[in-house]
Amino acid sequence: MKDCLFCQIIAGESPCRKVYEDEEVLVFHDLLPAAPVHVLIIPKAHVASMNEVKEEQLSVLAAIHRAAQIAARELGIDRTGYRLVNNCGSDAGQVIPHLHYHLLGGKKLGMTH
Template identity: 55%
Template sequence: MSDCLFCRIVNREIPSTPVYETDKVYAFLDIEPEAPVHVLIVPKQHISSHNALTEDNVDVMKDIHLAVNEIVKKLGISDSGYRLINNCGPDSGQTVFHLHYHLVGGKSLGTKIL
């Protein structure tokens, strides 16, 4: 998808600060962090949102969740805690329509979800 921001980042057309990468997943620092640790985790394959997961592409979810485990260890927040957030659709706040997760942590996030 040539007009997709995250596809362009994955394809190195737009610079990013990488945190983790495999053949299926790319993770990079958010340019407007909401916490001391704020990483975006995306599948390299364009999938517009969680609603677009199918039998043909759902295996990437395993890769994303395994990536989270590696990233939190690398960034030293596996024991202190973190949030993994997926916004799905415009009313949730999804602004880039490429499946992605926000991994946030590095400080106390409290118990309130929103």
């Protein structure tokens, strides 16, 4: 999708600091980190949000979780712990309409309710 920032990053039209990439997903550092380690995990195929994932696309969710494990290990937070967050829709705080997960760690994170 031409006007999607994450699609532009995937296409190499916008820069990012890559952590991990495979044929299905891309992991890169968030520009406005909310923790010492804060990366985004995005599918390369454009899907607007979790609500838009179709049954035939469910494998991308497994790919995202696999990439989270790899990125956590690469970034040295796999043993201390991390948070994996998906915001779905504007009321949840989703700003960019492309499915993505935030991987946060590098410090003791507070509780959420």
